[in-house]
Amino acid sequence: MSFHPSAPVVHEARAGSRIAAVADFRPERIVSNTELGNPLGVSAEWIERRVGIRERRFAGPGDSVPGMGAHAAAKALSTAGLGPADVDLVILATCSMPSPMPNGAASVAALLGIPTVAAFDVNAACAGFCYALGIADGLVRSGTSRCALVVGAERMTDWVDPTDVDTATIFADGAGAAVVVPAERTGIHPVVWGGDGEKASLVAIPDRHSSVTMSGQAVYRWVTTELTEVARAACAHAGVAPGDLKGFVTHQANLRMIEHLARTLGATGAAIARDIVETGNTSAASVPLALTRLIDLGRLRSGDPVLLMGFGAGLSYAAQVVTCP
The missing domain is CATH 3.40.47.10 (Thiolase/Chalcone synthase)
Structure with missing residues (x-):
């Protein structure tokens, strides 16, 4: 060719x-x-x-x-x-x-x-x-x-x-x-993203001959103490109050972590993705997998505001509010 x-x-x-x-x-x-x-x-x-x-x-x-x-x-x-x-x-x-x-x-x-x-x-x-x-x-x-x-x-x-x-x-x-x-109208609102390279070693594959290593408790503390504000900022950029979210879809890392984030953000009235129960932690695949499951279960409808948020190795994070397809 x-x-x-x-x-x-x-x-x-x-x-x-x-x-x-x-x-x-x-x-x-x-x-x-x-x-x-x-x-x-x-x-x-x-x-x-x-x-x-x-x-x-x-x-x-x-x-x-x-x-x-x-x-x-x-x-x-x-x-x-x-x-x-x-x-x-x-x-x-x-x-x-x-x-x-x-x-x-x-x-x-x-x-x-x-x-x-x-x-x-x-x-x-x-x-x-x-x-x-x-x-x-x-x-x-x-x-x-x-x-x-x-x-x-x-x-x-x-x-x-x-x-x-x-x-x-x-x-x-x-x-x-x-x-x-x-x-013609915004369906993907501005992303709030960043990272903390000083903590990059908390989740890592040291070289191509190594397996993934993770300091689980340290990552848990980072997520539960620092990332709620990232979610708040994403909601603010979209002009959506956390209590008005219809869906809450974060990286599926730990069920207690997910529920803590939803509770501290004030999004407990939203459909909370708990795909981790049946799917585990699939890294970059976890957010779209979890979003698809909520839609397939009928827990989200077209036009609903949904917060997406990923976080992990890097330590990297990103969040944005989207309109459910």
Whole structure:
């Protein structure tokens, strides 16, 4: 195949962007607390009491990061009534690719049948999907893109030491995707993002031959003491009071952490995503997976204001209020 570059297409800038659809991919293999806990000498009840997880999904041999991402993206496009030919940008949020290059987004695009589309990866770990959504919003509003696929996909089990009780009982695999298109009204509000590199070692993979390490208690304290203000700022940027949120979808790291954030923010009247119970911690995939589940369960309706927030290794965080598709 020969490539012939064409003149750049500049689309009209729009007042806003919106999520047209979201979708998920959950691997077939369901792994219980008993299956994981017995070899580690801990009970199923201990795992659930500690982090809120009852079961999680592990990728199969054929479930690559780009492959899972492409499955979720294809479903999202179908739900939006669009096809691969409509897409001009693919952003993949992931921290679990097996090698530094090629980037996973290009492989997602190729699997969808759009091999020459603009494509790049974002590695902000568990905050990655919200980072990527903020980037897509800006590119669509500027007219650079007319239809962006934002994908969060992870094979965290490739990077976990199965003998480490602190990580082996938590991390899992999966993918979620969102289709972002122009809108006359704001459907994706400004992202509030940042990071604290001085604490970066709290969650890390020291080198490509290592497994993920995590100082769970320190991360818990960081999230519960510092990130409520990030959520408040995201609501303020959207002009939405926390009590008026209809959905509260954070990174699915720990059930007690999620419920603490919702309570301290004052969003307890919202539908709170508790996808971690059945899905575990899927890093950059967790926010779109959790959002899709709330929609599929009928707990969110089109037009509802929903707070999305990711946080994790970096230490990175990002939050924005979106209109439910």
